Amino acid sequence: MSSQVPIATGRSSTGIPTGKLAVWWVIASEIVIFGGLIACYLLYRFRFDHWSGFAGKTDTLAGAFNTLVLLTSSLFVVLAHQAAQRKDTKDAFKYLWLTIGGGFIFLIVKAYEYTSKILHGYTFTTDNFWSFYYTATGLHGFHVVAGMVIMAIISFDVRKGNNLHRVENIGIYWHFVDLVWIFLFPLLYIAK
Amino acid sequence: MANLSSSEALSHSDSGHDTHHEKMSFWSKYVFSTDHKVIGMQYLFTGMFMALIGGFMVYAFRMQLAFPGEAVPGFGNVSAGAYNALVTNHGTIMIFWVAMPVLIAALGNFLIPLMIGCDDMVFPKINRLSYQIFLLSALVLIASFFVPGGPFGGAWTAYPPLSAQAKFNLTPLGAPMWVIAVALEFVAFLLGGINFITTTMNARAKGMKMYDIPIIVWMIVIASILFMASVGPLMAGAIMLLFDQTLSTNFFNPEYGGDPVLWQHLFWFFGHPEVYVVLLPAMGIVAEVITVFARKKLFAYKTVLYTTFATGVISFFVWAHHQFISGIDPRMANVFTITTLLISVPIAEMLFVYIATLYGGSIQFKTPMLFALAFLAEFLIGGVTGIHLGASGTDIYFHDTYFVLAHFHYTFVPIAIIAVFAAIYYWFPKMFGRMMNEFWGKVHFWGTVIPFNFIFIPLFMLGMAGQHRRIYNYNHFPDLATPELQNLRIIATVALVIMLLFQIPFLVNFFVSMFKGKKAEANPWKANTLEWTAPSPPPHGNFKVFPEVYRPPYEYSVPGRKEDYWPQDSKD
Amino acid sequence: MLTHFIENASSFGQDIDSLFSLITILAGFWFILAELILFYFIFRFRRKKEEPAKYVTGEKKSEMKWIKIPHHLILVCDVAIVIGAIFVWVKVKQDTPPIDxxxxxxxxxxxxxxxxxxxxxxxxxxxxxxxxxxxxxxxxxxxxxxxxxxxxxxxxxxxxxxxxxxxxxxxxxxxxxxxxxxxxxxxxxxxxxxxxxxxxxxxxxxxxxxxxxxxxxxxxxxxxxxxxxxxxxxxxxxxxxxxxx
The missing domain is CATH 2.60.40.420 (Cupredoxins -  blue copper proteins)
Incomplete structure (x- = not known):
């Protein structure tokens, strides 16, 4: 009984499906979390000139490559959504896993970046710049991992033809994760 | 929508929930249930349990203040460290583990689906997860009382560097556990809030338009949005503080370029809207109760909504009035004085609307009504004394004195104690299907409200005499160690003990009525809102036939009708 | 009013005490007025068999004025308090007199x-x-x-x-x-x-x-x-x- 979906979930007084509405509210709450972190970073950034020197030490090329990877994976998730809309479960499954693959490449590059930074002596506690660098990219990476896990769970459901609307919901979330990176990349890598 | 509701009714009667219900084991029915009513009760009982802990703490430290240095019966000696830990955790518990879970989570969970006429929250499993995270957060906080080094004692505001570095706070485990507990609690309420907002937006009964939603549902939803919009930066701040504590980063460490005042901004950017997060549901309770027991339509429903929106928006621009003397640019204080005094306008207006609602009523003094009226009378004191603190000039003197303490207890006690009691006495028949005892309810009312004033009026006077907060023994301060001031402290403590003792009749009344009380009918108060059309207590799935809504919620004493109430779902 | 509780020993203490009195008088006026009306309503409109409750929506102009007029008056009081507060604040925290x-x-x-x-x-x-x-x-x-x-x-x-x-x-x-x-x-x-x-x-x-x-x-x-x-x-x-x- 408790596993049964309540009637409330199927209602839609606003006309927007409930799942999609909830994803938007999740994103709203995430925006203020990342917004708070980025605002703190900027407050310090304007105060300390020596941070631009540290920003020069970040791997802009790896960051740019990762931006490209995330944007491509966002394209895949759009294709997955289109496939789900035409009820092509096989294609949707394929594109979801391509998106997850994009996430994997992103994380591998991230791991390489972290390793080389730590080997160069820029650890978590070297300076507040690096604390922000690891905290912000780490929190973003955590969201990437979460998105990948949810997508993997959804993908098997989708292959069976169930809950196809969830492809769009995870897609919205994935775009958001992408968007956060679009903010982090110039702030941590490019601006010197 | 029309097709939907008829198919809803079909599928619902098909499922035959009533027979199903009885087969469930105790665990799946009460512990791992996804039913919104059970989860609401879980929040309520957890909140009540935490209130007992918070109440015991206040007993211990008030006794220490009245009789410094003497062993407190049932607690022992209150050392400086124990005193700091007691006041810190009293504040944290009462706001995050009593006011929030009871006003937002318990009432929101129990009432929203019933009042908007659906069977459950839209995401019942996320709802259950929200409670489980909340319970975990409470357990982490309680566990922090027993770790080596003791619980965190750096005030509920947790200003770094004191909170960030163990060499300053001397609680290497208690401080990070406190931060983890608070952060987990935030996650629980973010999940719960998403449920409240989406449920109200999407799962309303057929015909329920924006202005047909009961005020308390509006208030809980707006409070959830306020919470969501304000807690984000503090969430980020909590992560940074936790890293400072455990991984020795230097986000807030001035020795390495960190800024301790940044935390104060993050904290109060959340902390001030948080006041309205708990105030709004309390105002909602009062709106429901006074309309029913005065048999009156709410005066200017839309004005109440607009003032609520205005309050919500302005509440994001007042936070620095907590930091006038904290070293921020003094010119900023002028801006925040203006915004702070501006927020007095919508709040005063809201109170005027409530008082105007009583005009021309037919007031019946049942226990919930007494508590609701006491809320109005007492909250006014909290409101007007806030102006002394919002005005930068007088705040120079009053900041961190007992005047502040008395002021916000005159807001938080009416919110989290008096309004909550109004809600419990009012919705108890719906929650448990039985009535609470009126006589003991009134005993409890007078025994709570009268001592309450005798606690905090002396504390106002102590604040005006310049007594600062969070000091375990005033004998170290010759100007404050006078017998006159000590007498005020003793009066406050005696009144507190009396108030705490008068909670015993409430607890007895509550639990005895739960099992032995007079059986309640579906609509014992003759109220209009949809929850009263469901049986008392509502079964799993709430309604036999889902209600349709034909009118706004407060149509009492409409001229030309035989009955003095007009339920939202009755066709004629 | 504050000197009743604690003496004043500084040059600007008097200003803060005056501001305290100003706020207490203005806020106190509204407080007492609101409480008096509240308790009068509670007493006057207690349940009586012969007198049923009135139906007042509070949305007509003639009814709204009971909220609107106090709304504007409170705004006026707020302006007075803001001016006083900023005056005192600037004197104590922003301006500095000649230092000895x-x-x-x-x-x-x-x-x-x-x-x-x-x-x-x-x-x-x-x-x-x-x-x-x-x-x-x-x-x-x-x-x-x-x-x-x-x-x-x-x-x-x-x-x-x-x-x-x-x-x-x-x-x-x-x-x-x-x-x-x-x-x-x-x-x-x-x-x-x-x-x-x-x-x-x-x-x-x-x-x-x-x-x-x-x-x-x-x-x-x-x-x-x-x-x-x-x-x-x-x-x-x-x-x-x-x-x-």
Missing amino acids: EEIRVIGQQWAWSFVQPGPDGLLDTADDISTVDKLHIKVDTTYRFHLESVDVVHSFSVPVFRLKQDAVPGRTISGWFKATKEGEFDIQCAEMCGLGHGVMAARIFIQSEEKHNEWMTASASRTNSTQLLATTPSQKNKTKQKQNG
Whole structure:
């Protein structure tokens, strides 16, 4: 009984499906979390000139490559959504896993970046710049991992033809994760 | 929508929930249930349990203040460290583990689906997860009382560097556990809030338009949005503080370029809207109760909504009035004085609307009504004394004195104690299907409200005499160690003990009525809102036939009708 | 009104007390009015069999005026309070009158250290007089204080002066006061600063110029016998921010 979906979930007084509405509210709450972190970073950034020197030490090329990877994976998730809309479960499954693959490449590059930074002596506690660098990219990476896990769970459901609307919901979330990176990349890598 | 509701009714009667219900084991029915009513009760009982802990703490430290240095019966000696830990955790518990879970989570969970006429929250499993995270957060906080080094004692505001570095706070485990507990609690309420907002937006009964939603549902939803919009930066701040504590980063460490005042901004950017997060549901309770027991339509429903929106928006621009003397640019204080005094306008207006609602009523003094009226009378004191603190000039003197303490207890006690009691006495028949005892309810009312004033009026006077907060023994301060001031402290403590003792009749009344009380009918108060059309207590799935809504919620004493109430779902 | 509870010993204390009275009178008026109406309604409209409740929507113009008029009147009161508050704030915290003496106040867990110029009248010279938990000042003299903290956030509060300012580690925050009355009063720490917050008490001794000078000669002869508990943070801190101009 408790596993049964309540009637409330199927209602839609606003006309927007409930799942999609909830994803938007999740994103709203995430925006203020990342917004708070980025605002703190900027407050310090304007105060300390020596941070631009540290920003020069970040791997802009790896960051740019990762931006490209995330944007491509966002394209895949759009294709997955289109496939789900035409009820092509096989294609949707394929594109979801391509998106997850994009996430994997992103994380591998991230791991390489972290390793080389730590080997160069820029650890978590070297300076507040690096604390922000690891905290912000780490929190973003955590969201990437979460998105990948949810997508993997959804993908098997989708292959069976169930809950196809969830492809769009995870897609919205994935775009958001992408968007956060679009903010982090110039702030941590490019601006010197 | 029309097709939907008829198919809803079909599928619902098909499922035959009533027979199903009885087969469930105790665990799946009460512990791992996804039913919104059970989860609401879980929040309520957890909140009540935490209130007992918070109440015991206040007993211990008030006794220490009245009789410094003497062993407190049932607690022992209150050392400086124990005193700091007691006041810190009293504040944290009462706001995050009593006011929030009871006003937002318990009432929101129990009432929203019933009042908007659906069977459950839209995401019942996320709802259950929200409670489980909340319970975990409470357990982490309680566990922090027993770790080596003791619980965190750096005030509920947790200003770094004191909170960030163990060499300053001397609680290497208690401080990070406190931060983890608070952060987990935030996650629980973010999940719960998403449920409240989406449920109200999407799962309303057929015909329920924006202005047909009961005020308390509006208030809980707006409070959830306020919470969501304000807690984000503090969430980020909590992560940074936790890293400072455990991984020795230097986000807030001035020795390495960190800024301790940044935390104060993050904290109060959340902390001030948080006041309205708990105030709004309390105002909602009062709106429901006074309309029913005065048999009156709410005066200017839309004005109440607009003032609520205005309050919500302005509440994001007042936070620095907590930091006038904290070293921020003094010119900023002028801006925040203006915004702070501006927020007095919508709040005063809201109170005027409530008082105007009583005009021309037919007031019946049942226990919930007494508590609701006491809320109005007492909250006014909290409101007007806030102006002394919002005005930068007088705040120079009053900041961190007992005047502040008395002021916000005159807001938080009416919110989290008096309004909550109004809600419990009012919705108890719906929650448990039985009535609470009126006589003991009134005993409890007078025994709570009268001592309450005798606690905090002396504390106002102590604040005006310049007594600062969070000091375990005033004998170290010759100007404050006078017998006159000590007498005020003793009066406050005696009144507190009396108030705490008068909670015993409430607890007895509550639990005895739960099992032995007079059986309640579906609509014992003759109220209009949809929850009263469901049986008392509502079964799993709430309604036999889902209600349709034909009118706004407060149509009492409409001229030309035989009955003095007009339920939202009755066709004629 | 405040002097009933605590005496005033500073030049700007009177302004804060007047502002307190202004707010108390304005807010008190609304408070009493609201309570009187509330209790009158509760009494007048108690349930009576012969008198059913009225149906008032509160949305007609003639009804809304009962909310609208107080709304505008409160706004007027707020403006008066804002003007008073900003006037007092600017005088105490933003403007600085001509300074006679400078002192340094240092908070640390859990004591107050005070540094004031010795006989040469200059701060940060060899003959500075350092005291712990005792601040000796002259009456009718305008002091500029430089507030620092060695460890956590403290708050320097002298209730009889109506003066309070947080001491933030890494910053030097300046302010001023002028005592108008001789006597001996409490200094409290007004920000939770850890285990010993409750014992972080100090005393301020306000004396006439002659008596103060006697004390100074006596202390100067014991030069450096009272050591500071810690180095002045302003001497070692590179990232200090000036506050209050």
